[in-house]
Amino acid sequence: MxxxxxxxxxxxxLVVAAAATATALLAAGCSSTGGAKAASGGSAVSAGxxxxxxxxxxxxxxxxxxxxxxxxxxxxxxxxxxKDNVTLQYSNDQVASKQAALVNNAVxxxxxxxALTLSTPDAIIPAAKQAEAAGIPVSAFNQGxxxxxxxxxxxxxxxxxxxxxxxxxxxxxxxxxKHDLCVIxxxxxxxxxxxxxxxxSSFKGTTDTIYVNGAxxxxxxxxxxxxxxxxxxxxxxxxxxxxxxxxxxxAISAAGSSAKVxxxxxxxxxxxxxxxGKIEFSVDQQPYLEGYLAVDALWLYKINGDxxxxxxxxxxxxxxxxxxxxxxxxxxAVNGTR
Amino acid sequence: xxxPATTPSPxxxxxxxxxxxxxxxxxxxxxxxxxxxxxxxxIAVYILFWAVAPSFRPLGSLSLVLYQASTLGLMALPVGxxxxxxxxxxxxxxxxxxxxxxxxxxxYQFTTxxxxxxxxxxxxxxxxGFFNGVMLVKTKLPSFLVTLGTFLMLQGLNIAITKLVxxxxxxxxxxxxQGFASAHDVFAADISIGGVSVKVTxxxxxxxxxxxxxxxxxxxxxxxxxxxxGQKDSARAVGVPVARTKIxxxxxxxxxxxxxxxxxxFQFNTVQSGTGTGNELLYIVAAVIxxxxxxxxxxxxxxxxxxAFIFGMVSQGIVFAGWDANWFQFFLGLMLLGAMLLNxxxxxxxxxx
Numbered sequence: 001m002x003x004x005x006x007x008x009x010x011x012x013x014l015v016v017a018a019a020a021t022a023t024a025l026l027a028a029g030c031s032s033t034g035g036a037k038a039a040s041g042g043s044a045v046s047a048g049x050x051x052x053x054x055x056x057x058x059x060x061x062x063x064x065x066x067x068x069x070x071x072x073x074x075x076x077x078x079x080x081x082x083k084d085n086v087t088l089q090y091s092n093d094q095v096a097s098k099q100a101a102l103v104n105n106a107v108x109x110x111x112x113x114x115a116l117t118l119s120t121p122d123a124i125i126p127a128a129k130q131a132e133a134a135g136i137p138v139s140a141f142n143q144g145x146x147x148x149x150x151x152x153x154x155x156x157x158x159x160x161x162x163x164x165x166x167x168x169x170x171x172x173x174x175x176x177x178k179h180d181l182c183v184i185x186x187x188x189x190x191x192x193x194x195x196x197x198x199x200x201s202s203f204k205g206t207t208d209t210i211y212v213n214g215a216x217x218x219x220x221x222x223x224x225x226x227x228x229x230x231x232x233x234x235x236x237x238x239x240x241x242x243x244x245x246x247x248x249x250x251a252i253s254a255a256g257s258s259a260k261v262x263x264x265x266x267x268x269x270x271x272x273x274x275x276x277g278k279i280e281f282s283v284d285q286q287p288y289l290e291g292y293l294a295v296d297a298l299w300l301y302k303i304n305g306d307x308x309x310x311x312x313x314x315x316x317x318x319x320x321x322x323x324x325x326x327x328x329x330x331x332x333a334v335n336g337t338r
Numbered sequence: 339x340x341x342p343a344t345t346p347s348p349x350x351x352x353x354x355x356x357x358x359x360x361x362x363x364x365x366x367x368x369x370x371x372x373x374x375x376x377x378x379x380x381i382a383v384y385i386l387f388w389a390v391a392p393s394f395r396p397l398g399s400l401s402l403v404l405y406q407a408s409t410l411g412l413m414a415l416p417v418g419x420x421x422x423x424x425x426x427x428x429x430x431x432x433x434x435x436x437x438x439x440x441x442x443x444x445x446y447q448f449t450t451x452x453x454x455x456x457x458x459x460x461x462x463x464x465x466x467g468f469f470n471g472v473m474l475v476k477t478k479l480p481s482f483l484v485t486l487g488t489f490l491m492l493q494g495l496n497i498a499i500t501k502l503v504x505x506x507x508x509x510x511x512x513x514x515x516q517g518f519a520s521a522h523d524v525f526a527a528d529i530s531i532g533g534v535s536v537k538v539t540x541x542x543x544x545x546x547x548x549x550x551x552x553x554x555x556x557x558x559x560x561x562x563x564x565x566x567x568g569q570k571d572s573a574r575a576v577g578v579p580v581a582r583t584k585i586x587x588x589x590x591x592x593x594x595x596x597x598x599x600x601x602x603x604f605q606f607n608t609v610q611s612g613t614g615t616g617n618e619l620l621y622i623v624a625a626v627i628x629x630x631x632x633x634x635x636x637x638x639x640x641x642x643x644x645x646a647f648i649f650g651m652v653s654q655g656i657v658f659a660g661w662d663a664n665w666f667q668f669f670l671g672l673m674l675l676g677a678m679l680l681n682x683x684x685x686x687x688x689x690x691x
Contacts, residue, residue, distance in 0.1 A: 034514035035449030066612020
């Protein structure tokens with residue numbers, strides 16, 4: 001008894017002490033710099049709302065969960081859906097067979113239109129055909145430039161990764177880079193491999209490819225640093241995603257290398273680094289636009305029978321973002337829509 | 339509260355091993371230590387890369403290997419202890435990301451000093467460990483299942499809450515918030531030793547290995563850990579608080595996740611909400627290479643540290659050696675398998691003598 005009561009007193013004292021410390025910390029812990037208070041509220045894109053009949057579209061992608069790029073695609077799609085008086089059902093799965101199953105589910109749910117990525121054509125095309133057989137129009141985006149017609153889609157919105165890689169390499173050629181390191185953060189990803197293949201095909205100097213574990217930034221940092229130390233002739237690092245580009249900057253300074261950084265895609269901090277000149281440029285395929293157009297094309301088809309692109313793919317990139325045009329793009333990157 | 343185990347019975351496995359080997363030659367006694375196989379493996383891997391990769395030789399490269407080993411090892415340590423205690427934690431990888439997301443979003447949204455965010459993240463991380471432990475003890479389900487549930491839930495929460503709070507799937511820039519510089523110094527500083535820059539995590543890692551080893555081998559809690567992992571029922575029969583020991587072991591994993599999460603945050607400033615998955619297996623791999631048994635009851639603290647070091651050497655060594663990038667994962671797997679085979683072989687040789 002004695003023991004127990006002493007213990008509970010001690011517990012109370014501990015709880016009180018913890019609460020007091022927490023309060024003190026909070027009271028004393030305000031920051032006068034940075035944070036949400038200092039951030040200017042960026043307004044979301046809004047284009048009013050169409051008076052057409054309400055519809056439900058499904059958007060089905062092969063995105064990895066939590067991926068910045070796909071988050072921007074989805075934002076574009078949501079913006080178009082809001083404008084078009086459409087309810088958007090977004091779903092994604094990296095595994096082709098599961099993505100196909102998601103398409104089948106949407107067909108069974110009798111949605112009014114489906115926007116999908118043809119990342120693995122063999123798996124997704126039969127599902128797309130099934131949708132069309134059920135009278136549901138399909139638009140393709142992001143991947144499947146050579147397959148969307150075969151899949152019977154009403155249009156394609158995206159950027160060819162190999163062409164984008166080649167465009168980046170041309171830029172490096174004019175900038176005078178001699179030895180490029182292309183960093184793939186997910187081994188086996190078709191899109192990423194294509195980007196590096198594109199770079200390699202057009203770059204006049206040497207191109208090395210390296211694989212890093214994108215799920216663990218410390219390992220990305222040490223692997224890149226090791227590579228830069230191992231081969232001091234590397235004078236250019238090409239990252240295939242904005243977060244990797246930021247880590248590449250750290251690795252370069254830690255390794256005492258003088259390599260420059262170019263990247264694909266954008267995020268807030270990468271945009272800031274392009275502004276300050278730390279990152280030379282970014283090749284942007286405008287993910288927001290891809291998502292927006294894929295949904296908007298379905299809507300136009302439903303309300304007016306329109307098709308976008310005149311039977312040809314509609315390209316959303318490659319677009320370059322560098323010091324010359326970053327000021328026009330910067331605020332949108334901060335808002336998380338570029 | 340007088341726990342009946344005041345006179346600690348030495349850890350069952352090593353105790354019997356010690357008795358059996360008391361009259362044996364020193365070499366054999368050394369070889370039955372759980373970490374010795376890993377140590378020999380580490381030396382072999384080091385010599386291999388020293389021979390094939392000139393850029394692997396300078397101290398600066400070793401510092402890089404140690405850095406990668408430290409971020410892995412700081413988690414492999416509590417994960418290894420937990421394995422000695424007979425349990426797994428599959429949520430350890432994403433728990434690291436949860437920790438850095440919590441700190442970052444808290445101090446950004448409420449515009450508090452970053453140290454407040456650090457404290458909140460500590461509470462959350464420990465709570466996750468506590469939750470895992472209590473769920474395990476209450477439901478009596480295998481830890482594999484309980485922590486698989488936590489793993490999936492955290493993975494979803496990381497993305498969903500980040501999206502809800504920031505509107506994006508990565509956190510905002512917190513480098514201009516007060517306290518960032520001092521927190522960076524504690525969790526992510528570079529310390530120059532004789533011209534070689536070493537990440538501060540390496541020192542934290544070495545210090546925690548020393549403390550962890552002392553706790554495991556010299557304290558009552560260490561004995562309990564061996565006991566609950568080896569013979570849970572007889573441990574309970576002699577009065578070891580099985581439930582409490584297991585919960586504390588899970589909380590220690592939470593502590594590790596908090597620290598590594600803070601390093602990630604202050605090293606990289608913004609956090610991607612989808613990262614961390616897959617690392618839980620690397621922690622277990624490091625512990626197993628280091629001689630911790632998958633079945634529990636046997637292992638050490640130094641072992642997982644050496645396991646992490648081997649992993650760091652292999653993954654950096656392949657880069658330093660300039661081997662074809664397409665083969666990277668294959669070589670990594672091959673060398674880890676080799677290190678493990680060597681480890682088991684040494685153990686078996688020692689046991690046979």
